[in-house]
Amino acid sequence: MPSTTASSNKGPKNACVPGAAPLAGLDFRAPAHALAPLLIGVTLLVDGVGGRIVETEAYGDADPASHSFRGRTPRNAAMFGPPGRAYVYRSYGVHWCLNLVCGAEGEGTAVLIRALEPTHGLEAMCARRGLQDERLLCAGPGRLAQALGIDGGFDQLPLDAPPFALLAPPADAPAPQVVSGPRIGITRAADVPWRFGEAGSRFLSRPMRGTG
DNA sequence: CCGGCGATCCTCT
DNA sequence: GAGGATCGCCGGG
Numbered sequence: 299m300p301s302t303t304a305s306s307n308k309g310p311k312n313a314c315v316p317g318a319a320p321l322a323g324l325d326f327r328a329p330a331h332a333l334a335p336l337l338i339g340v341t342l343l344v345d346g347v348g349g350r351i352v353e354t355e356a357y358g359d360a361d362p363a364s365h366s367f368r369g370r371t372p373r374n375a376a377m378f379g380p381p382g383r384a385y386v387y388r389s390y391g392v393h394w395c396l397n398l399v400c401g402a403e404g405e406g407t408a409v410l411i412r413a414l415e416p417t418h419g420l421e422a423m424c425a426r427r428g429l430q431d432e433r434l435l436c437a438g439p440g441r442l443a444q445a446l447g448i449d450g451g452f453d454q455l456p457l458d459a460p461p462f463a464l465l466a467p468p469a470d471a472p473a474p475q476v477v478s479g480p481r482i483g484i485t486r487a488a489d490v491p492w493r494f495g496e497a498g499s500r501f502l503s504r505p506m507r508g509t510g
Numbered sequence: 511c512c513g514g515c516g517a518t519c520c521t522c523t
Numbered sequence: 524g525a526g527g528a529t530c531g532c533c534g535g536g
């Protein structure tokens with residue numbers, strides 16, 4: 299169904315940018331705790347490889363668990379830049395982890411992508427991970443970064459252009475049931491229920507215990 | 511199935 | 524100089 303009334307001012311901001319990848323209709327100016335559950339069910343691709351987001355965590359303004367809590371540093375600079383870009387950091391000196399910067403510019407908020415249901419480029423992901431087991435390909439922030447080939451060179455890259463792509467779920471797809479619970483692997487603000495996941499998904503990094 | 515620990519490196523105290 | 528927004532392996536129950 300071609301629309302002759304083309305682009306209204308309600309459309310995505312990047313709708314007319316040549317070469318721009320879709321942003322799945324998401325508004326990255328939203329606060330992290332509001333955006334994080336909306337990302338469940340969205341497909342995340344890097345160079346066409348990736349899957350459906352099934353687990354996220356919000357890291358907010360004045361959040362003691364956030365890398366941005368003690369102010370801007372060289373490592374977390376991406377968090378204080380414009381929303382809609384990547385923040386990639388190295389964890390435990392070994393793993394890379396991907397965040398999507400959101401909120402107001404300079405606020406220092408982001409959403410950590412914790413798990414994907416693999417859907418695109420299974421062969422490439424298995425090769426990078428050295429695994430056959432589909433369930434473990436992207437079940438964790440370090441695992442999914444390895445599967446998608448994400449490293450420090452992806453820090454600060456915009457999410458609305460290659461190699462990144464964010465695809466909204468099909469219009470006829472049932473909305474995923476999203477549950478929340480405490481975030482994983484942190485010591486401060488450990489009770490804040492800012493971990494979000496698709497209920498019943500077998501691709502989570504760990505089972506969701508929390509309430510819906 | 512579960513808990514413990516080493517890897518590995520950079521950041522901030 | 525300590526400690527991670529982690530992972531995978533090892534050992535024991």
